[in-house]
Amino acid sequence: MTPEPATKPSTSPSPNWKLWWENIQILVAALILALIVRAYVAEPRFIPSDSMIPTLRIGDRLVVEKLSYRFRNPELGEIIVFDPPPQLQDQGYSKDQAFIKRVIGRPGQTVEVKDGEVLVNNRSLEEPYIAQPPKYRMPPVQVPENSFFVMGDNRNNSNDSHVWGFLPKEYIVGRALFRFFPFNRIGGV
Known part of the structure; x- marks a missing residue:
């Protein structure tokens, strides 16, 4: 009986390794894309307080859109997300x-x-979205350049501009666009 010739070990990667490598590449690309989207386009946010009741409730989850304010300023009535300006950081935030x-x-x-x-500007705002009318008085203040005056919809229980002052534009993260949780309240904000 003649012995069979020895086979050379394969130097090319096994098909399983190729499949793993392709999956790793796809996963890395998806992770990078997700990080770019979160940093520059949109991100999810959680509502931790009742300052925006009845419009938003504790536990609501929103999509915050970050692109539009690179091209325009926030409009009156828009709901925005922002990082604490210095006056709030001084309060411990x-x-x-x-x-x-x-x-x-x-x-x-x-x-x-x-x-x-x-x-x-001496004209009463029509505010069907507030929890109740404000029970406090605030003298007239003029909003400085590159700043905004912001208030929670729960006027009497909101740490907002009537308490700490104006919001500089550079602290704005984006605008609340869409509520995706809870499921029974999905929709635009």
């Missing part, structure tokens, strides 16, 4: 602790609270 409020005053506008109403 960390730099990465996000806040969410509604834009009430833009640069150059005058904001005042009296007789249960918020006035912008």
Whole structure:
């Protein structure tokens, strides 16, 4: 009987290794893409307080869109997410602790609270979204350039511009665009 010739061991990677390598490459690319999207386009956020009741509730989860404010300023009535400005950091809030409020005053506008109403440039805002009218008075203040006046919809229980002052534009992260949880309240904000 003649012995069979010895086979050379294969130097090319096994098909299983190729499949693993392709999957690792896809996973790395997806992770990089997700990080880019989160950093520059949109990110999920969690509502930790009741300052935006009834519009947003504790535990709501939102998509925060980050692109539009690179090309335009926030509009009155938009709900924005922002990092604490220096005056909030001085109160002990960390730099990465996000806040969410509604834009009430833009640069150059005058904001005042009296007789249960918020006035912008001496005109009462129509605010069907608030929990209840404000029970406090705030003298007229003019919003400086590159800053905004923001308030929570739960006017009487909100740590907002009427307490700590104006929000500099550079602290704005983006605008609340869409609620994706809880499922029974999915929709635009």
